[in-house]
Amino acid sequence: MGIRSSYPGSRYIFPDANILVLLIAGQVRPNLVPQLSPGNYRFDIDDFEVLSRLILEFEGTITTPYILAEVNSLLSSLDNNSMVECRAKLAEYIPLLENRYTKPDELASSSRFPDFGISDVSILFASEQALVLTQDGGLLGLLQKQCDVIDYTSVKQLIAE
Numbered sequence: 001m002g003i004r005s006s007y008p009g010s011r012y013i014f015p016d017a018n019i020l021v022l023l024i025a026g027q028v029r030p031n032l033v034p035q036l037s038p039g040n041y042r043f044d045i046d047d048f049e050v051l052s053r054l055i056l057e058f059e060g061t062i063t064t065p066y067i068l069a070e071v072n073s074l075l076s077s078l079d080n081n082s083m084v085e086c087r088a089k090l091a092e093y094i095p096l097l098e099n100r101y102t103k104p105d106e107l108a109s110s111s112r113f114p115d116f117g118i119s120d121v122s123i124l125f126a127s128e129q130a131l132v133l134t135q136d137g138g139l140l141g142l143l144q145k146q147c148d149v150i151d152y153t154s155v156k157q158l159i160a161e
Helices: 017-028 030-036 045-055 065-075 080-096 104-108 113-126 137-143 152-160
Strands: 012-015 060-063 097-099 130-134 148-151
Touching: 012 017, 012 045, 017 030, 017 045, 017 065, 017 080, 017 130, 030 045, 030 080, 045 152, 060 065, 065 080, 065 113, 080 097, 104 113, 113 137, 130 137, 130 152, 137 148, 148 152
Parallel strands: 012 060, 012 130, 060 097, 130 148
Antiparallel strands: none
16 A cells, blocks of 8 residues: 555645655666765665655656746856756656646735745645655645645655665
């Protein structure tokens, strides 16, 4: 039994920018994964494999243009050759994503905008029928009462059981 069964209202998975970067980099070269780890969290090749299996449990993957812009920016931290390879993989991956757009002025009118910014608020607006996957504690707190969301650490623990 997979994680999706615990979230029957979620037909889609919605990875945050850090998780999406992990998925892209892992498809290019798994050894890139640790280089793109956010903050104190260290992603590794096993994380890429766990996430690849999890994505397959859902009907599709959701993103927003704001998340894609953040992914593009995060990929800029790589050496030039790796960045180009990862951006090429991202270009292949984008048509497979369901891209949900909300106008910036709508996002900016949210009371949560000053605290969380455009990318995280775009996730809040676009998360209908989706399980949001994050390792960002602030985003987790924003979303917990508003939509289905799971912390990546919990995913690893559930899959390990």
